[in-house]
Amino acid sequence: MKTIGLIGGLGPESTVDYYRSLINTHRALDPKGDPPSIIINSVNMEYVLRCLEGKRLQDLAEFFVVELQKLANAGADFALITANTPHIVFDDVERRSPLPLISIVEATADRAQQSGFEHVGLIGTRFTMQATFYPVVFARKEMQIHVPKESEQEYIHERYFSELVKGVFRDETRRGLAEIIARMRDRNGIQAAILGGTELPLILRGGEAAGVPLLDTTQIHVGAALARLIG
Amino acid sequence: MKTIGLIGGLGPESTVDYYRSLINTHRALDPKGDPPSIIINSVNMEYVLRCLEGKRLQDLAEFFVVELQKLANAGADFALITANTPHIVFDDVERRSPLPLISIVEATADRAQQSGFEHVGLIGTRFTMQATFYPVVFARKEMQIHVPKESEQEYIHERYFSELVKGVFRDETRRGLAEIIARMRDRNGIQAAILGGTELPLILRGGEAAGVPLLDTTQIHVGAALARLIG
Incomplete structure (x- = not known):
């Protein structure tokens, strides 16, 4: 089975919501199946906010590419950035991402x-x-x-x-x-x-x-x- | 700052408890600081249970070494196996782990x-x-x-x-x-x-x-x- 990668921490409560929902929705779809493999990289939200406040969108895109590489290194097959705001740089990140991404x-x-x-x-x-x-x-x-x-x-x-x-x-x-x-x-x-x-x-x-x-x-x-x- | 690696999913609710507690305890200790970087590898609990039920402890240890390698690949500096029961093979896993471990x-x-x-x-x-x-x-x-x-x-x-x-x-x-x-x-x-x-x-x-x-x-x-x- 494939492994789902999550860029989380943006913020932590929504990471919990994603994680629980992935586990519970999967359990409802496949009650006897094994749970999905999930790798979560909970990143530094304060750095993301500093980039947004300072309109440093290139730095922000670069940050996500580096963090996605960690998920790729850990064996994720595709990834989600678990927040809406960072999708401001989605096109740029997707072009350079080491993993396929699913856009919110x-x-x-x-x-x-x-x-x-x-x-x-x-x-x-x-x-x-x-x-x-x-x-x-x-x-x-x-x-x-x-x-x-x-x-x-x-x-x-x-x-x-x-x-x-x-x-x-x-x-x-x-x-x-x-x-x-x-x-x-x-x-x-x-x-x-x-x-x-x-x-x-x-x-x-x-x-x-x-x-x-x-x-x-x-x-x-x-x-x-x-x-x-x-x- | 160092990155904490977690072997999670054993079970998911306790992974949520660990994650929230790491974030909130860190925030209480350092209210103005950036949140800690955390990589969670949420693994297949059903496989772990099958190994335990079948007394296949060598397979279990091997499983954790493989899963810890993913955390190492993602850049974790040390790791926690977020459950008590798997510590049944802790000594064996620790000897072969690519990362320093903290024993519960x-x-x-x-x-x-x-x-x-x-x-x-x-x-x-x-x-x-x-x-x-x-x-x-x-x-x-x-x-x-x-x-x-x-x-x-x-x-x-x-x-x-x-x-x-x-x-x-x-x-x-x-x-x-x-x-x-x-x-x-x-x-x-x-x-x-x-x-x-x-x-x-x-x-x-x-x-x-x-x-x-x-x-x-x-x-x-x-x-x-x-x-x-x-x-």
Whole structure:
């Protein structure tokens, strides 16, 4: 059986979510089978944030290539970068990666297209909401990405790093995020919202918010990895 | 900074416990520092169990040497096997390991000795309770290991694999384990009980049971790893 490689630690709670989900989803698909082999390289999130804050995207891409090489050396057959924000440098990393990669953005776009959505909201870190990597991939499949207003983006980004990454999940923040999704529905006619940060499914559970279906990028990414593993 | 290697998946919930504890304990020790680099190789627990059930200890040792080589290839500086039972082959694995290893048994014996204990109870899987690897290491430091009676061992082993490894934690089982510890206190005069299976701290929390101090082997192992990382 193939070995799945994960670049983790971005942040640690979402790495736990990926790991548990890979094990449990695999067990549900193949209850008598052996568990999948998984190699996790939990990297220095603070360095990643310093690169993003300093707009040092070449350094960031180089960092991921080096960390992916460790997974390749350990025998991984393909790899996932278990976070949305680093996909800002995905194309560059993929070109130089020693391993095949599965993109969280491509996997999510495939899922949204299968559901027949045309207008999709995106929440995540400020880096993710302001970058072009989601709109470009979705546009190729004739879907349009809508992001929150600037002040709403500030709110999400601030809560993301001061609470969610640290494993703090407050009802007040849950309501605040749902209200932003409701406003995007009224303003932009979004038919679904992408939880485009892998800490977001840890606070917005249950598959919908304000009546809008949620696309849990962690679960979608895990599903794509297991399809590759078994297929 | 050095990179910690973990052989995980034995079982997955305890791997999560190790990972979170490494991250959180490190953050508490060094709040402004970068998180530690951790490589986790989550291996096939079913194969390990087949080796144990079939008493194929040479195959088991060989398996860990191969899996440790993957961590070495990925750049780990030293490694932990994140479970008690596999320490049945620790001496053999350590001799052939490409990486320095930290033994959960040695780390626990050091802690017990620092606390001045002389008689210590041990609960874990049947493999661990019936093997000599705990008594031998503790005897070197002039401490005596006491294990439950055969029928009690059966109870613990059965609950371990039917519930704990699957992430099922029942109050009834918690009480059953505490009663066994109480009987060992009355019978053998144990001054502490080793939670000698890394799923046990997930059900026996709080540091004591029936008034007997508990030695959480996961936390002790993590502490030894961080001492090596920082020292």
